[in-house]
Amino acid sequence: MFRQARSLARVRDVRDTGAHSPLSDDGGPWAADIGDDYDMPADVDASFRTVRKVAVGHFAVFLCVVVGVPVLTLTVGWWSGGRLIGGMSPSFVMAAFGLYVFFFVLAVAAATLSNGVEERMLGEQEREPVDESDDS
């Protein structure tokens, strides 16, 4: 109960003072009171490297598709001249629908993976068993 009340008091402090950011070094209440949540530099570095791999990997796929479409236009006659649905060529279908679906699917995949990596690699200390009597 005490921890809960202290946390709620911090919310009120932030609202009242208009502190700039949770980890502000402008003198806001958060800077001095790191509290129960913290990250170890080694954990952050490992998580950063993994998330960077996820981002670069997904960006490479994104780049291949975005650059691939104009390249196909210049090199493969069927891509622009063929007909897929009615008068729509594969190039038209890709630009009118396919790219938006691709962007969304890629975004969902990258966000899910990045969130999962951060959740697994950071904040481990908060998942360790705690003494229940603290809250009583």
Add this chain to the structure above:
Amino acid sequence: MTAASVIALGVLLLAVTVLAIVLRPGRASTLEFYLAGRRVGVATNACAICGDYFSAASFLGVAAAVYVSGLDGLWYAAGFAAGFVPVLLFVAAPLRRFGEFSIPDFLGRRLGSDRVRLIAVCVVQLIILSYLVPQAVGSGITWELLVGEGVFGLTPYATGVVLSTVAITALVVFGGMRGTTWTQAVQFLLLLAAFVWLAVVVLASGFSYPDAVAELDAEPLANPVLSDGEWGLATEPNRLDPGAPATFGEPGGRYGPFGQLTLMVTLVMGTAGLPHIMNRYFTSPTGTAARMTTVWVLGLAGLFYTLAVLLGTASRSLIARAVPEEPWLAKLTVDGVLRVPEHAPLVLGRIFGGEAGLGFIAIGALIAVMSTIAGLLLASAASWGHDVYERHINPAASQRQAVWAGRGAVIAVAMFSAALALGLRPDSLTALFPSIVATMVTWAFALAGSALAPVFILAIWWRGTTSRGAGAGMITGAVTAIGMFASATLVADKGAGEVLLAPTIVAAPLAVLVTVIVSSRTPTPKDLDRLWLRLHGTAADRRATRLARLTIVGVNGDRSGR
């Protein structure tokens, strides 16, 4: 435009203003005024970002580009949407986790340099003005075409510029980020509703999308040109196959071998450097929420641009058929093709919904302009009010003084952009640029993608980035982009002109190279480890999530206890 439409527009403006006043910041705090207290939810922020991002260029311009150029016009829409993929992968979450108020503030803190902050302020203001002026011009043109009458002795064009500027300035001054967020979210939903309605009535009339493309593709693409005082249709040459005519469904109507790629790179990189969009990420409660907001934005952008492309195609197909039955189209068209392609969605609205349909789509166009102006003014206010006034002019300013400095900056920037828009009478520049609005918006993307985005992404992902490197990179990107863009006015938009008009493909790599070279010879900030924890750690996210849960538990507990 009918009296009913004018009344509807007036009611809409009034509703938006009331919403802004009702949701105005409760207390004089910069955190409330610029960032809505950092408590904007994922869905609300996604809608607000869409309202911010989808300007007249998206609402009228995409359908117009498809109408004029066929398949090549689709790349504007694809590029606008694609821009959010790098934002999601590289920017959204770490930017929010680091906090701060604006891009210059972020760079100044991350690199520990006031000099970098000031360089970034200059670049940001250039981008904002490049984006703001064409929006004001767009509102003037829309008013001129749809209302056709001025007030207080002003011309219709000037009336549109002045009224939209005054309305949005009032909204931003009183509403701050909180009021602007909600009005932008509502405005986006109205924009989407306008497109959904139009698409539904068009498809319900028996329009077949694939068959229309086949039909349009059967004959050469021709557009109106004014020659010797006479309007006539001229066949568009195929830029990929010299000597052959362009067709609607095949590439070559607008771009040569490099044009499509250079445009995509400019739009993709530019989005990550747009200050009014990036500032929105600071309003999310956590980095994870900022990331998920971008996923929503990509979904909504996909839906919006799919409809815009459909309507551009439908306009090309259906307007020509409607000319014999709709006499009012005669003065707007040449042999069934619109003289001004931006009229396409408006004309389609009138064909299928009469005057009310035209009014609905026209209101959508004005909303698109106004919501973007609001976002740009707030970004400008954050830059002048926070990055310059609070940081340099009056570091001891109280919260109230800082908020009023931001409000003053909003008014000053709005007046300046309106004055520029009034001076840049678009028809006086027709000889220089085919479309001053489109040219200036592309310029804003090019500058953002060349000067800000590369440095911004490096500062987030490369520990070795230094203040001197970032400063040199921003200056190199900006100068290269400005130089290439200025050169483009001397060269036609073919061959090298395609690269000069969309200079990011050259300027951004150059900015990266200069940043890396200079950074590798200069020292990094002393407290880099602490900054890195703040950028890529999730402790603040977890704390915010836990406190939110505790607050909900507390509120529910209070309710159940009563």
